[in-house]
Amino acid sequence: MTIKLYELAGRDPARPFSPHCWKVRMALAHKGLDFEAIPVGFTAIPRIEGGATTIVPLLRDGEKLVADSFDIAQYLEQVYPDRPSLFKGEGGLAMARLIERWSQQTIHPQIGASMLVDILNLLGGDDARYFRENRETRYGRKLEEVVAGRESRLGEFRKSLEPLRDMLNYQPFIGGASPLFSDYIVFGAFQFARIVTPFGFLEDDDVIAAWFDRCLQLHGGAGLTVGAAS
Amino acid sequence: MTIKLYELAGRDPARPFSPHCWKVRMALAHKGLDFEAIPVGFTAIPRIEGGATTIVPLLRDGEKLVADSFDIAQYLEQVYPDRPSLFKGEGGLAMARLIERWSQQTIHPQIGASMLVDILNLLGGDDARYFRENRETRYGRKLEEVVAGRESRLGEFRKSLEPLRDMLNYQPFIGGASPLFSDYIVFGAFQFARIVTPFGFLEDDDVIAAWFDRCLQLHGGAGLTVGAAS
Numbered sequence: 001m002t003i004k005l006y007e008l009a010g011r012d013p014a015r016p017f018s019p020h021c022w023k024v025r026m027a028l029a030h031k032g033l034d035f036e037a038i039p040v041g042f043t044a045i046p047r048i049e050g051g052a053t054t055i056v057p058l059l060r061d062g063e064k065l066v067a068d069s070f071d072i073a074q075y076l077e078q079v080y081p082d083r084p085s086l087f088k089g090e091g092g093l094a095m096a097r098l099i100e101r102w103s104q105q106t107i108h109p110q111i112g113a114s115m116l117v118d119i120l121n122l123l124g125g126d127d128a129r130y131f132r133e134n135r136e137t138r139y140g141r142k143l144e145e146v147v148a149g150r151e152s153r154l155g156e157f158r159k160s161l162e163p164l165r166d167m168l169n170y171q172p173f174i175g176g177a178s179p180l181f182s183d184y185i186v187f188g189a190f191q192f193a194r195i196v197t198p199f200g201f202l203e204d205d206d207v208i209a210a211w212f213d214r215c216l217q218l219h220g221g222a223g224l225t226v227g228a229a230s
Numbered sequence: 231m232t233i234k235l236y237e238l239a240g241r242d243p244a245r246p247f248s249p250h251c252w253k254v255r256m257a258l259a260h261k262g263l264d265f266e267a268i269p270v271g272f273t274a275i276p277r278i279e280g281g282a283t284t285i286v287p288l289l290r291d292g293e294k295l296v297a298d299s300f301d302i303a304q305y306l307e308q309v310y311p312d313r314p315s316l317f318k319g320e321g322g323l324a325m326a327r328l329i330e331r332w333s334q335q336t337i338h339p340q341i342g343a344s345m346l347v348d349i350l351n352l353l354g355g356d357d358a359r360y361f362r363e364n365r366e367t368r369y370g371r372k373l374e375e376v377v378a379g380r381e382s383r384l385g386e387f388r389k390s391l392e393p394l395r396d397m398l399n400y401q402p403f404i405g406g407a408s409p410l411f412s413d414y415i416v417f418g419a420f421q422f423a424r425i426v427t428p429f430g431f432l433e434d435d436d437v438i439a440a441w442f443d444r445c446l447q448l449h450g451g452a453g454l455t456v457g458a459a460s
Contacts, residue, residue, distance in 0.1 A: 089319015094406030096321075099328060101400075102393035163332040170331075176324030 002036050003028065004060040006048050009039030010122030015226050017122065017195040019108070019188035022223070023069040024057045026184035029219035031076050031083040041127040069188075070100060073181045086181040096182045099174065102163070107189045110157045111201060114150035116143040118197040118229070150199065157201065161208055168207045172214065179218060187215040187223070194228050232266050233258065236278050236288040239269030240352030245456050247352065247425040249338070249418035250299040252453070254287045256414035257303045259449035261313040271357040299418075300330060303411045316411040326412045329404065332393070337419045340387045341431060344380035346373040348427040348459070380429065387431065391438055398437045402444065409448060417445040417453070424458050 005028070007021035016022070016039065028035050040048055045056055052058065053067040059075070066075045074093070077086050087093040116135055120143060123131055132143060139146045164186065167174065174182040190212050193201050202209040216223040235258070237251035246252070246269065258265050270278055275286055282288065283297045289305070296305045304323070307316050317323040346365055350373060353361055362373060369376045394416065397404065404412040420442050423431050432439040446453040 085321070087319075088321030088324070091315070091318030091322015091405060091410050091412075092320070092325055094318070094322070094401060094410070095325035095329060095404060095412055097400050098393060098397040098404050098412075099325060101396040102332060105392045105396060162335045163328060166331040166335060167328040170327050171324060174325060174328050175321060180321050180324070182321075182325055182328075
């Protein structure tokens with residue numbers, strides 16, 4: 001039975017952009033598992049699978065439903081142990097959680113705030129209204145005001161990536177010689193940016209940009225199936 | 231043959247304080263390996279083991295000499311595979327590098343700059359002169375000027391620890407249910423602070439302080455063999 005992946009989509013169902021869904025896409029590709037992608041708008045999430053979830057990605061594998069990208073990766077690792085490992089051991093599984101929290105607390109707030117209007121522009125009707133209202137409540141300001149001055153915040157953002165940049169002096173992937181789920185966690189954030197906006201978060205000659213390019217090439221170019229925003 | 235650990239010391243050889251040496255002390259305790267600690271002042275490092283190193287920790291295990299805390303941990307893992315693992319797999323070894331770089335780029339610059347005068351006060355004669363000159367060249371200012379206003383930087387410092395704090399909502403150690411070398415990497419930084427200065431970097435009710443206390447209790451209280459600065 002084919003695995004189904006419910007993932008966030010805007011008006012164009014062929015351009016999934018959610019960072020967390022991309023983590024799962026890469027994890028599935030890493031495991032060599034085929035899947036059927038089912039695009040879902042923000043406001044349709046509560047209706048999928050009979051109200052099974054309030055968040056996507058949601059994975060259906062036979063009788064099993066799993067939500068949350070990290071939980072999905074753990075599920076795939078347990079259920080498909082003979083396929084390439086996503087964590088390479090118990091230590092890798094545990095440490096991936098700190099790397100996830102680092103990505104979430106360091107990269108996401110800055111990328112997310114700078115792309116609010118770009119994201120809005122990808123959404124239609126109800127989803128666009130929901131997104132503006134939800135995010136303006138969260139930030140306490142108009143989306144346009146949150147985004148304003150994003151160029152001036154780039155220096156600080158790039159500096160905040162120094163641990164990742166420095167690590168790349170030692171090894172080509174967070175997972176070492178080859179990528180693991182921890183790479184896909186951080187990849188998801190930059191893939192989100194690549195698909196949503198032409199705004200350049202990284203300098204071209206940044207070693208992080210080279211790492212991101214290596215990730216895009218993985219698994220037959222799984223990350224390249226959706227083009228960059230223009 | 232007993233393992234020898236050359237480690238940085240100030241005037242009081244019974245109060246080793248170097249964060250990197252503490253990482254190794256904890257790694258040795260984790261592996262259940264006895265060792266002889268050999269305190270070395272800053273200016274004596276180039277003379278130990280016939281000029282074998284410019285940095286400590288330096289470990290001698292029989293004929294083998296290994297410098298650098300991460301290299302020592304990898305060495306111990308390879309040579310003592312039947313003792314408790316420091317990385318729990320290839321993934322844990324790889325991801326520990328990003329966690330090391332995070333600790334080094336996020337925690338160390340802030341802790342280090344705030345304790346320059348406290349460190350100076352632990353050093354005698356030549357070491358104190360070396361330390362002041364070396365660090366004032368590095369920072370381009372008097373040590374006292376670098377330290378000044380450390381209270382005002384506490385808020386930003388504590389905020390920068392959010393990934394670690396957030397991770398502790400999921401598991402008690404960076405290594406998961408029990409500690410790994412990645413915990414000792416971060417522990418080393420806070421143990422450095424605990425031994426060098428009474429200045430409080432963490433609020434008492436911070437979950438990171440609770441994690442640090444758990445680390446202090448490990449391996450028969452190995453981290454408590456040196457008392458807190460008063």
